[in-house]
Amino acid sequence: MLFQVEMDVAIPLGFDPAEAQRLKDAEKARFQELQRAGTWRHIWRVVGRYANVSIFDVESNAQLHDLLIGLPLYPFMTIRVTALCRHPSSMHADDR
Amino acid sequence: MLFQVEMDVAIPLGFDPAEAQRLKDAEKARFQELQRAGTWRHIWRVVGRYANVSIFDVESNAQLHDLLIGLPLYPFMTIRVTALCRHPSSMHADDR
Amino acid sequence: MLFQVEMDVAIPLGFDPAEAQRLKDAEKARFQELQRAGTWRHIWRVVGRYANVSIFDVESNAQLHDLLIGLPLYPFMTIRVTALCRHPSSMHADDR
Amino acid sequence: MLFQVEMDVAIPLGFDPAEAQRLKDAEKARFQELQRAGTWRHIWRVVGRYANVSIFDVESNAQLHDLLIGLPLYPFMTIRVTALCRHPSSMHADDR
Amino acid sequence: MLFQVEMDVAIPLGFDPAEAQRLKDAEKARFQELQRAGTWRHIWRVVGRYANVSIFDVESNAQLHDLLIGLPLYPFMTIRVTALCRHPSSMHADDR
Amino acid sequence: MLFQVEMDVAIPLGFDPAEAQRLKDAEKARFQELQRAGTWRHIWRVVGRYANVSIFDVESNAQLHDLLIGLPLYPFMTIRVTALCRHPSSMHADDR
Amino acid sequence: MLFQVEMDVAIPLGFDPAEAQRLKDAEKARFQELQRAGTWRHIWRVVGRYANVSIFDVESNAQLHDLLIGLPLYPFMTIRVTALCRHPSSMHADDR
Amino acid sequence: MLFQVEMDVAIPLGFDPAEAQRLKDAEKARFQELQRAGTWRHIWRVVGRYANVSIFDVESNAQLHDLLIGLPLYPFMTIRVTALCRHPSSMHADDR
Amino acid sequence: MLFQVEMDVAIPLGFDPAEAQRLKDAEKARFQELQRAGTWRHIWRVVGRYANVSIFDVESNAQLHDLLIGLPLYPFMTIRVTALCRHPSSMHADDR
Amino acid sequence: MLFQVEMDVAIPLGFDPAEAQRLKDAEKARFQELQRAGTWRHIWRVVGRYANVSIFDVESNAQLHDLLIGLPLYPFMTIRVTALCRHPSSMHADDR
Numbered sequence: 001m002l003f004q005v006e007m008d009v010a011i012p013l014g015f016d017p018a019e020a021q022r023l024k025d026a027e028k029a030r031f032q033e034l035q036r037a038g039t040w041r042h043i044w045r046v047v048g049r050y051a052n053v054s055i056f057d058v059e060s061n062a063q064l065h066d067l068l069i070g071l072p073l074y075p076f077m078t079i080r081v082t083a084l085c086r087h088p089s090s091m092h093a094d095d096r
Numbered sequence: 097m098l099f100q101v102e103m104d105v106a107i108p109l110g111f112d113p114a115e116a117q118r119l120k121d122a123e124k125a126r127f128q129e130l131q132r133a134g135t136w137r138h139i140w141r142v143v144g145r146y147a148n149v150s151i152f153d154v155e156s157n158a159q160l161h162d163l164l165i166g167l168p169l170y171p172f173m174t175i176r177v178t179a180l181c182r183h184p185s186s187m188h189a190d191d192r
Numbered sequence: 193m194l195f196q197v198e199m200d201v202a203i204p205l206g207f208d209p210a211e212a213q214r215l216k217d218a219e220k221a222r223f224q225e226l227q228r229a230g231t232w233r234h235i236w237r238v239v240g241r242y243a244n245v246s247i248f249d250v251e252s253n254a255q256l257h258d259l260l261i262g263l264p265l266y267p268f269m270t271i272r273v274t275a276l277c278r279h280p281s282s283m284h285a286d287d288r
Numbered sequence: 289m290l291f292q293v294e295m296d297v298a299i300p301l302g303f304d305p306a307e308a309q310r311l312k313d314a315e316k317a318r319f320q321e322l323q324r325a326g327t328w329r330h331i332w333r334v335v336g337r338y339a340n341v342s343i344f345d346v347e348s349n350a351q352l353h354d355l356l357i358g359l360p361l362y363p364f365m366t367i368r369v370t371a372l373c374r375h376p377s378s379m380h381a382d383d384r
Numbered sequence: 385m386l387f388q389v390e391m392d393v394a395i396p397l398g399f400d401p402a403e404a405q406r407l408k409d410a411e412k413a414r415f416q417e418l419q420r421a422g423t424w425r426h427i428w429r430v431v432g433r434y435a436n437v438s439i440f441d442v443e444s445n446a447q448l449h450d451l452l453i454g455l456p457l458y459p460f461m462t463i464r465v466t467a468l469c470r471h472p473s474s475m476h477a478d479d480r
Numbered sequence: 481m482l483f484q485v486e487m488d489v490a491i492p493l494g495f496d497p498a499e500a501q502r503l504k505d506a507e508k509a510r511f512q513e514l515q516r517a518g519t520w521r522h523i524w525r526v527v528g529r530y531a532n533v534s535i536f537d538v539e540s541n542a543q544l545h546d547l548l549i550g551l552p553l554y555p556f557m558t559i560r561v562t563a564l565c566r567h568p569s570s571m572h573a574d575d576r
Numbered sequence: 577m578l579f580q581v582e583m584d585v586a587i588p589l590g591f592d593p594a595e596a597q598r599l600k601d602a603e604k605a606r607f608q609e610l611q612r613a614g615t616w617r618h619i620w621r622v623v624g625r626y627a628n629v630s631i632f633d634v635e636s637n638a639q640l641h642d643l644l645i646g647l648p649l650y651p652f653m654t655i656r657v658t659a660l661c662r663h664p665s666s667m668h669a670d671d672r
Numbered sequence: 673m674l675f676q677v678e679m680d681v682a683i684p685l686g687f688d689p690a691e692a693q694r695l696k697d698a699e700k701a702r703f704q705e706l707q708r709a710g711t712w713r714h715i716w717r718v719v720g721r722y723a724n725v726s727i728f729d730v731e732s733n734a735q736l737h738d739l740l741i742g743l744p745l746y747p748f749m750t751i752r753v754t755a756l757c758r759h760p761s762s763m764h765a766d767d768r
Numbered sequence: 769m770l771f772q773v774e775m776d777v778a779i780p781l782g783f784d785p786a787e788a789q790r791l792k793d794a795e796k797a798r799f800q801e802l803q804r805a806g807t808w809r810h811i812w813r814v815v816g817r818y819a820n821v822s823i824f825d826v827e828s829n830a831q832l833h834d835l836l837i838g839l840p841l842y843p844f845m846t847i848r849v850t851a852l853c854r855h856p857s858s859m860h861a862d863d864r
Numbered sequence: 865m866l867f868q869v870e871m872d873v874a875i876p877l878g879f880d881p882a883e884a885q886r887l888k889d890a891e892k893a894r895f896q897e898l899q900r901a902g903t904w905r906h907i908w909r910v911v912g913r914y915a916n917v918s919i920f921d922v923e924s925n926a927q928l929h930d931l932l933i934g935l936p937l938y939p940f941m942t943i944r945v946t947a948l949c950r951h952p953s954s955m956h957a958d959d960r
Contacts, residue, residue, distance in 0.1 A: 772908070803954070804955070813950065814947075853908065859900070
C-alpha cells in the first residue's frame, strides 16, 4: 500500500555538529535498510531545501507510523502523509 | 531531470459527458505514450480526490512545460511543479 | 485500517431539487449499506455546516478510493483524507 | 454531546526526558480514566505525527474546557475543537 | 451553553430581488423569534461587510445545528462555529 | 462604540510561575474594573484554548488601543480587533 | 476616528458595460462628496490592481458601515476594515 | 512616489529594557526627521497591536529600501510594502 | 525603477476562441512594443502554468499601473507587484 | 535552464556580528564568482526586506541544488524555487 511522505528537516543552528552527523549517518543506514526491504520505494531531494519526497510501500497505516516515528531524524522533521493508490491508466504492473 | 507534478482535475458539473469522455480517453492515450517513452515515469492516484502525483523525467524545463500544456485535460487542471534531484543516500542507480 | 474522512457538500443554488433529493436518498442508502458492512464505522454531522466527519475501516487505500469516488454525492464534495492508526493508550481492543 | 478534538503535541528538543516521561505517563493514566468513564469515547493516532484525533462526549462546553486544560500535556498541545452532532442517516443508536 | 457563530452572507448578483427581500424578511422574523426566546442572545453587524457575529445559548450541539440549517438565508451563508464557556473572571452571573 | 476583541495568551514554558500568577491576578483585577465600568461588556472563554472572545464598548479607537496595550498580560497576547455596530434586526435597545 | 479601508473591486466579465459605467460615475460622485466633507480623507490606487487603500474619518463605527454599504460599487467589492488611531510620534496635529 | 508600508514590531520578552528604550527613542527621532522632510508623509497606529500603517513619498524604490533598513527598530520589524499611485477620482492635488 | 510583476492568466472555459486569439495577439504585440522600449525588461513562462514572471523598468508607480491595466489580457489576469532595487553585490552596472 | 529563486535571510538577533560579517563577505564572493560564470544571471533586492529575487541558469536541477545548499548564508535562508522557461513572445534570443 502506497503513501507519499514529504519530510522537511530543520536542525537548530546551535545543535552539536558531531551529534548531528551521528544522527544523519544513522538516518542513512536506516533508510538503506528500508530501501533494500522495498518499503521505502523511492526518495528524491527537493531542490534548494533540506527536504525529500518519498514513496513508501507498507502493509498498513500502523506500520508506516512506526517506521516514521522511529527514524533517527524524526524529532527534527515536519512530515506530511498522503494516501495513494495505483492509477488506472498506468501500464506498470509494478507501480503499486 | 526529475520533477514532481501534482495535478488536480476539475471538470464543471454541467460539462458535456461525451466530450468529457473523449478528453479522458485522449488523456489516457497521451499518458501511456509518455509512460512508454520513459518521460512520465510514475503516476499515482490521490485517495479520495480526482488528482494524481506524478514524476516526470525530462530533458529541460521547456520540454516539461510543453508536455503539460499539451495534455488533453490541461484546461481543467491545477498544476504544481516541484524540481527534484537524486537523493545522495539512494542505492538505486536508476532512481533519477 | 482506519482513515478519517472529512466531507463538505456544496450543491449549487439552482440545482434541480428533485435530482438533489434523488442523490441524497441514494447517498443515504449507500451509506447505510457501508455502515452495516462495518466499513463506514462512524459518521458525525459538523454543527452549522453541510459536512461530516467520518471514520472508515478498509482493507486498502484502493478500496477507500473506490468507495469515495463512487458515492452519489461525490461530484459535490470536497474531501480530505487522513491516515489513522490505533492509539497505544486506548483500552478498546476494537478501536481499530 | 459530541466534540471532535484534534491535539498536536510538541515537546521542545531540550526538554528533560525524565520529566517528559512523567508527563506522558500521567497523560495516559488520565486518558484511561476518561475513556473508562465514557467521556473520551475515541482516540486515534495520526500517521507520521505526534498527534491524535479524538471524540469527546461531555455534558457541556464548560466540562470539555476543564477536561482539556487539565491534561498533563496540555501546555505542549495545540488544540482544535469542532462541535459535532448525531448524523440523521446513522443507524447506530449509540453513535452519539 | 454558549457558541460564537460568525455568518457571512453572499447573495449572487443576479438573484431575484423580490425573492431576496422575502428571504431577508423571513430571516428577520425568525431571528427575532429566537432572540425573544433567549436562544440568539446577541447579534452584531461587522463593519463594512454583509456579516454578523452572534452569540447563541442552546441546550445542545444538535439544537444549534437544527437552528442554523433552518435559517431562511442559510443557503447563502458561510458559517463558523466556536464553542465558548463562561470566563472565570466574569462578574456577570448571567454572562453564560 | 462596539468592538470584538479576540485575545490569545501564550506564556513561555519556562516563565517564572510566581510572576505569571502576579500578572494573571493583575489582569483579573483590571478586567473587573473595566467590566464594572461597562467598557469590557462581555468576555467568554474559548473551549480548549487559553483565549477569550470579548466585546468592548468604548468612546473611540484611541481609548480601545490604550486599554489593550495597558493590560498586564498584553506582552503575551496576540490580539485581533473587529469593528462592530448595532444590527438593524436586534430588538435589544441596549445591544450596542 | 480613523479607519483604513481596503477595497477590491471585481466586476464580472460579462457585466453590461453601460451599467458598469453608470455605477463607476455614481461611485466617483459619491466619493468626491465624501472627500469634500472630510470623511473620506485619503484614497490611493494599488498599482496593478482594481483596488484602493483609503483612510476614513468618521464619528462612529455605525457611520462607517452605512457609508460603505451605500457605495454604488459596494456589491462588487471585497472590503477589509482596520481600526487606526493617532500615532504618538506624529508631529501633525491634523493627522487624525 | 507613494508606498504603503505596514510595520509590525516584535521585541523579544527578555530584551534589555534600557536598550529597547534607547532604540525606541532613536526610532522616534528618525521618524520625525523623515516626517519633517515630507518623506514619511503619514503614520497611524493599528488598534490593539504594536504596529503602524504608514505612507512614504520617495524618489525611488532604492531610497525607500535604504530608509527602511536603516530604521533603529528594523531588526525587530516585519515589513510589507505596497506600491501606490494617485487615484484618478481624488480632488486633492497634493494627495500624491 | 524595477518591479517584479507576476501574472496569472485565466480565460473562462466557454470564452469565444476567436476573441481569445485576438486578445492574445494584441497582448503579444503590446508586449513586444514595451520590450523594445526597454520597459518590459524580462519575461519568463512559469513551467506548467499559464503565467509569467516579468521585470519592469519604469519611471514611476503610476506609469507601471497604467501599463498593466492597459494590457489586452488584463481583465483575465491576477497580478502581484513587488518593488525591487539594485542589489549591492551585483557586478552588472546595467542590472537595474 | 532557468529558475527563479527567492531567498529570505534571517540571522538571529543575538548572532555574533563578526561571524555574520564573515559569512556575508563569503556570500558576496561566492555570488560574484557565480555571476561571472553566468550561472547566477540576475539578482535584485526586495524593497524593505533582507531578501532577494534571483534568476539562475544551470545545467540541471542537481547543479542548482548543490549551488544553493553550498551558499555561506544557506543555513539562514528560506528558499523558494520556481522552474521557468523562455516565453514564446520574447524577442531576446538571450533571455533564456
